[in-house]
Amino acid sequence: MCGTDLQAARADLAARRAKRPHLAGGMPRLGDDALRIGVTVLAALFSPLMGAALAGYFAYDADRDGRLATRNLMIALLAVSLVGLFAYVQLWGGLFFGI
Numbered sequence: 001m002c003g004t005d006l007q008a009a010r011a012d013l014a015a016r017r018a019k020r021p022h023l024a025g026g027m028p029r030l031g032d033d034a035l036r037i038g039v040t041v042l043a044a045l046f047s048p049l050m051g052a053a054l055a056g057y058f059a060y061d062a063d064r065d066g067r068l069a070t071r072n073l074m075i076a077l078l079a080v081s082l083v084g085l086f087a088y089v090q091l092w093g094g095l096f097f098g099i
Contacts, residue, residue, distance in 0.1 A: 048085035
């Protein structure tokens, strides 16, 4: 509110934060890459076309940022998606399109 001493309020907040108990190890946090990998794995298994699109985009994004391990994993997931897509077409394509 108007007229409040901001320096004193910040110091008080810092003192209250310092008194909070902290866990020794803390909770492990999943980064953006772990979330992307999880979503791509699910998409590659259950929706190969969407999995291929996601894996391709995420591989491109990881390559742009220099995250080579993530890029390589996404390329492998892209291959898994394409194999699943090919198997789907071989299995069901003849029924619908006469292939």
